[in-house]
Amino acid sequence: MRSNRKTRNFWRICAGLAACTVGICALTTPPAYGQAASGPVRITLDEAIQMALQHNHNMIAARTAIDQSLAMEVTANLRPNPTLFTDWEYLPLGSPAKQNPDVYSGVALHDYLNNNTEADIGLSYLIERGHKRQARYQAAKDVTAQTRSLVADNERGLTYQVATLFTNVQLAESTIDLAQQDLKSFQQTVDIGEFQFKAGGISEDDYLKIELQLLQFETDLEQAQLARQQGLSDLRQLLGYESVSADYDVVDAFDYLPLKANLEDLQMKALQNRPDLRAAVQGVTAANSGYALAKADGKQDVTVSGNYSHVNAINAATFYASMPLPIFDRNQGEIARTKSVITQMQEQQAFTNGQVMTDVKDAYEGLKSTDKVVLLYRDKYREIAKKDRDIADYAYHRGALALLDFLDAERSYRAAELGYRQTLASYLLALEQLREAVGVRNLP
Secondary structure, three states: OHHHHHHHHHHHHHHHHHHHHHHHHHHHOOOOOOEOOOOOEEEOHHHHHHHHHHHOHHHHHHHHHHHHHHHHHHHHOOOOOOEEEEEEEOOOOOOHHHHOHHHHOOOOHHHHHHHHOEEEEEEEEEEOOOOHHHHHHHHHHHHHHHHHHHHHHHHHHHHHHHHHHHHHHHHHHHHHHHHHHHHHHHHHHHHHHHHHHHHOOOOHHHHHHHHHHHHHHHHHHHHHHHHHHHHHHHHHHHHOHHHOOOOOEEOOOOOOOOOOOOHHHHHHHHHHHOHHHHHHHHHHHHHHHHHHHHHHHOOOOEEEEEEEEEEOOEEEEEEEEEOOOOOOOOOHHHHHHHHHHHHHHHHHHHHHHHHHHHHHHHHHHHHHHHHHHHHHHHHHHHHHHHHHHHHHHHHHOOOOOOHHHHHHHHHHHHHHHHHHHHHHHHHHHHHHHHHHHHOOOOOO
8 A cells, every 4th residue: 555655646746747847848938930929920021031032932943943054064074985886797697618618618617707707896085175175164164153143133033022012911901900990980980970960969961971981991991901811812922832821921010211321332232232233244254155165166076996806817906096177167157156145245244234223223212202202291291180180070079160171181181191101111112122223131
């Protein structure tokens, strides 16, 4: 009995320790990356961009071009294979003594094979002249470098698309909050109007006008909810459909972010970081490599071979060397074409350089213009619209203002708040466009 009691106490202690351990683990285990301890996954803009770069199927497919180009480097750096050749000639189709008894009467088959046939074995090898292999390898490496930059430019475009959809979802959610607040606030006005109408304080026409105004707030809410759902769906496709759950959401500050950088600094930064400009520069390098390879291909290669022969019971060795005479084909057409490609790439580089400067300037000017409008809303007109609405609401409910004037003030306030949110979204999109134009996310 004492033993059983000790055993039960031991297991009680173990159970207590296990419960404590589970409790400690529950307290110390952090929530999963990008989400709260419970509820749907909530991701920030930076997390959304990283998810898209890692899981977007088009992006993954684009990166395979780098692997393909690296495989082409391996192929370009390979040496020619040697050629093995062998033959055995003048073999009889039957017994030589039976086929020609006058000449080979009494001659054994193995004697005939040794004395009357010819056997050859040898190797040949193509010696490339003009450093063809080195030129091929360098051309392949230059193409790989350009491919990496083109893939990086695809990543730049994907980042901008993600940021655009993310901002659109933020705008929709901000509009939903506004519509819900307005709907709740105006519902109180409708309730008061209904009470006044039943008490004989206002006419039925005035009450119907108030109730009809409620439709606009309900419509705003439905449209914003639809925009949010569609935005989240489109964003999920860019993130990689399988990488997030269907009930995910975005979380980040939907607020004004001032920019202090000047145009010249941004343009200089863009010239240093834009991957499409880097790809254009590398295109010129690759064109020069192609031209060097074309000239190397114009050099005629030498084929050397060695041959061992056994002929009529005599062993012999033979050595050969051959080279095409460059009388007609000296690869002059390909040399001329690749030289023209250099000019083509140089012109494209010059165009891309100007395009980078233009993109930065256009994005910068667009951001400045939107910035002014945002500040007008923030510093002046939002407060004016709110104050006007509050005064109208106070005056109307005390009989000092006509219904139409009150409804007009309500519409003006709603339009000002909605306009501010749309302008703020336009500013954030302009900021993302400037980031894309510069080629980096961190702007001064």
